[in-house]
Amino acid sequence: MTNTLNSPKKQVIIETAAELFREKGFSATSIRDLAARVGLEPSSIYSHIKSKEELLVEICMPFAQYFTDGMHEIFTSDVSPKKKLRELIKLHLNAAYDHPASVTVFNDEWRFLAGDQLSHFLEMRKEYEKKFKRILSEGKKSGKFEFENVDIVFSMIIKTLNWSHDAVNKYKKMELDEHISTLLIKALSR
Amino acid sequence: MTNTLNSPKKQVIIETAAELFREKGFSATSIRDLAARVGLEPSSIYSHIKSKEELLVEICMPFAQYFTDGMHEIFTSDVSPKKKLRELIKLHLNAAYDHPASVTVFNDEWRFLAGDQLSHFLEMRKEYEKKFKRILSEGKKSGKFEFENVDIVFSMIIKTLNWSHDAVNKYKKMELDEHISTLLIKALSR
């Protein structure tokens, strides 16, 4: 998930960009804003990246891959749907606690991706949703979960998880994990 | 909630702006985009509004007022916390179904408000959250609701309700209302 191939300076630029994109949004952030915050002249930014959009790609795509990989592992593991849901919650909370700025950008600014990157992103997201819903449906079939509409349940869960980065400074990870798990599983139980 | 004092043309401009702000975000939308969509020259937009920011104000503030007023009525009504929660869900769903574009902008773009308008907006939101949490806490005190942390429960509920505008084209209002109410109340029940 971390771009180990990039130079340290490039990493600083990307992380600073993530903070700015979170604060002001992708469109309202200028390369001049970014340059000022990292202490470079605007044009020098382009020694490390080739465009403003590349910054967004470098922030969003590693997370898309992280969630894709994490989902694959959980989806194919041999545990109950309930345990899988608990693992998915942990997957999201680990991202939120380790990279709160980047994960916010990943959640809120991905729509400014373009072309092939956007297509690839949407593809991964679609697959993620499909597997997530299948886990929920399996839990329902086995009688462990009870709900009417899997799309609505999924949205409630994902919105709650996507909110979690806001709570990073207020709760310890294990504490938030337990609260969210309890609430969501109760909503799904018969 | 609707600006009956504004000219019809101004209303068209504001509603078109809401659609564009939803599609591209406030910052990425230009007055030229807006003018093209309503069929005017860019400068003619300024015959109806005095700045781009006024558009955002005209979209966001009526909803802030709508939710403030709705919350006041529900908060002071003489019914159970559970019934109040059901009414709050309806308050959000009515906005989502009647004005899906504007309510999305209200939810996602309010941070581009500035100065006094931003302060006023945040004040109203703070009060709204306070009352919402008090209703939840009363339900807990009376033994009707069961949960550990009111802030986390509130966030789960509000994120689920804020998502509802995405579902407007997929479900009838009463259907979505029932699904969401059932899920949320189950999450809160003992």
Next chain:
DNA sequence: CCTACCGATCGGTAGG
């Protein structure tokens, strides 16, 4: 509501 236009700022490049 339009024509014509303004200064500011944008993403990005050339050349060293």
Next chain:
DNA sequence: CCTACCGATCGGTAGG
């Protein structure tokens, strides 16, 4: 990594 700069686009105004 900087100086110097480019064309495009931005929000907005003057004047009719």
